[in-house]
Amino acid sequence: MTFEDDLQDSVRTIPDYPKPGVMFRDITTLLGDARAFRRAVDQLVHPWAGSKIDKVAGIEARGFILGGAVAHQVSAGFVPIRKKGKLPHQTVRMAYALEYGTDEMEMHVDAIARGERVILVDDLIATGGTAEGAVKLLRQIGADVVAACFIIDLPDLGGAAKLRAMDVPVRTLMAFEGH
Numbered sequence: 001m002t003f004e005d006d007l008q009d010s011v012r013t014i015p016d017y018p019k020p021g022v023m024f025r026d027i028t029t030l031l032g033d034a035r036a037f038r039r040a041v042d043q044l045v046h047p048w049a050g051s052k053i054d055k056v057a058g059i060e061a062r063g064f065i066l067g068g069a070v071a072h073q074v075s076a077g078f079v080p081i082r083k084k085g086k087l088p089h090q091t092v093r094m095a096y097a098l099e100y101g102t103d104e105m106e107m108h109v110d111a112i113a114r115g116e117r118v119i120l121v122d123d124l125i126a127t128g129g130t131a132e133g134a135v136k137l138l139r140q141i142g143a144d145v146v147a148a149c150f151i152i153d154l155p156d157l158g159g160a161a162k163l164r165a166m167d168v169p170v171r172t173l174m175a176f177e178g179h
């Protein structure tokens, strides 16, 4: 069994959640497995071991869990990107595309200084609407988005390709075909 298969086996798939036809890729089983969690974090940051990263930005909610661990690993600060209305200080806001309609995400205006090197982290990239919004938000305040990292890619939905077209290097650890 290869390393990738091993890690992929720690992700649980729930058919028809949250609605019929969706194969939900559940990372709670990976997070609950100490070996798999450590491997995932180590593998996500491997290309940047030894390079200077100022901040890791994590996308609410699952990106917070991974982003905190990744930030610790690369000795960077952690910045939360939250759904609107949750952050107490002055924010910058960006609309992003959902399957039906749009929502808005926010970040504190002073969370990242102009030119700081930032890695974006989330658990999964599907259509890429969420990550695209996060990259735009980071760039709006002058961040240098060094890379975007996800444990899971759903390549049929095109999100990783969308980010690469924005000149963002994308790192993913496994892919699931289909939705």
Ligand SMILES: O=P(O)(O)OC[C@H]1O[C@H](OP(=O)(O)OP(=O)(O)O)[C@H](O)[C@@H]1O
Pocket (backbone or CB within 6 Å): 059, 060, 061, 062, 063, 097, 122, 123, 124, 125, 126, 127, 128, 129, 130, 131, 159
């Ligand atoms: O590439 P996309 O099509 O934008 O989808 C990916 C996003 O969807 C999930 O989050 P969700 O919006 O379900 O929020 P949650 O983490 O709070 O459950 C996932 O954690 C990503 O953030």
Ligand SMILES: Nc1ncnc2[nH]cnc12
Pocket (backbone or CB within 6 Å): 022, 023, 024, 025, 026, 124, 126, 179
């Ligand atoms: N199939 C899926 N599984 C888990 N989270 C998701 N977010 C968007 N699509 C998803």
